[in-house]
Amino acid sequence: DVKVTQSSRYLVKRTGEKVFLECVQDMDHENMFWYRQDPGLGLRLIYFSYDVKMKEKGDIPEGYSVSREKKERFSLILESASTNQTSMYLCASSPSSGGRSYEQYFGPGTRLTVT
Amino acid sequence: QKEVEQDPGPLSVPEGAIVSLNCTYSNSAFQYFMWYRQYSRKGPELLMYTYSSGNKEDGRFTAQVDKSSKYISLFIRDSQPSDSATYLCATGANSKLTFGKGITLSVRP
Numbered sequence: 409d410v411k412v413t414q415s416s417r418y419l420v421k422r423t424g425e426k427v428f429l430e431c432v433q434d435m436d437h438e439n440m441f442w443y444r445q446d447p448g449l450g451l452r453l454i455y456f457s458y459d460v461k462m463k464e465k466g467d468i469p470e471g472y473s474v475s476r477e478k479k480e481r482f483s484l485i486l487e488s489a490s491t492n493q494t495s496m497y498l499c500a501s502s503p504s505s506g507g508r509s510y511e512q513y514f515g516p517g518t519r520l521t522v523t
Numbered sequence: 524q525k526e527v528e529q530d531p532g533p534l535s536v537p538e539g540a541i542v543s544l545n546c547t548y549s550n551s552a553f554q555y556f557m558w559y560r561q562y563s564r565k566g567p568e569l570l571m572y573t574y575s576s577g578n579k580e581d582g583r584f585t586a587q588v589d590k591s592s593k594y595i596s597l598f599i600r601d602s603q604p605s606d607s608a609t610y611l612c613a614t615g616a617n618s619k620l621t622f623g624k625g626i627t628l629s630v631r632p
Contacts, residue, residue, distance in 0.1 A: 412566075439618055441619075448624065449624065450611070450622050450623060450624035450625055451567070451611065451622040451625075452622075453619060453620075456618075456619060458618065466619075498566055498567070500566075502618070504618070507555060507574055509615075509618040510555045510557060510572065510615035510618070510620060511569055511572070512569065512620060513568075513569070514559075514566030514567045514568065515566050516564075516565060516566050517564075517565070517566050
C-alpha cells in the first residue's frame with residue numbers, strides 16, 4: 409500500500425514564525441503535491457514537484473515555498489506565518505506514468521493554526 | 524466560471540437509498556475524471572476514476588462522464604452508513620488535478 413506521512417497532525421505557530429511541514433512517501437513516486445483545504449473553498453494546489461529539485465507553482469503559491477532534495481521527501485515552508493495561513497495542509501504523491509499520474513495518494517493532513 | 528463545480532450539499536439519505544453526486548467542468552481538454560472520498564479528519568482517498576467518456580462500475584459505485592455536457596456523476600447503490608463522508612470530484616490535465624469543493628453525504632441508519 410502507498411503510504412504518505414506528514415510530520416505533524418496538529419501544529420500551532422505564532423504570526424511571523426517560519427514553519428516547516430514535512431511529507432514523506434514510500435512508493436517511489438515522481439510527483440508530489442502540497443494542497444490546502446479550507447471550508448467552502450475546497451482543495452487548492454499550492455505547489456507541485458515532478459522530480460527532485462523541480463517544482464512548479466500551483467494556484468495559490470504566495471507566502472509559501474517548497475523544497476525537494478530527495479525523491480521521497482517534499483517540504484512546504486511558510487517563510488513568515490500569517491493568520492490567513494491557518495488551514496488544513498495535505499500532501500499527496502503520484503506516479504508520473506500516463507494516466508496513473510492522476511492517481512494521487514494523500515497523507516492524513518496537518519492542521520496548522522497561526523495565532 | 525470555476526473549472527470544476529460541485530453541488531455544495533450537504534446531502535442526507537436513508538440507508539439503502541441510491542445516491543447521485545454530480546459535478547460540472549468547463550475545460551473540454553480534461554480527459555481524466557476522478558472521485559475521492561474523505562472521511563472526517565482524514566486525507567482524501569481515491570475511490571475510482573474514468574478516462575474520457577463512459578461509465579465505470581466498482582461494486583456499489585458507478586462513475587459516469589458525459590463529455591458532451593461536461594457532466595461527471597457518481598452513483599452509490601444500496602448506500603450504507605459507512606458511506607457517510609465528503610465526496611470530491613476532480614478533473615486532470617498536465618498531471619495535476621482540479622478539485623470540486625466537495626459534498627458531504629450522510630447516510631442515516
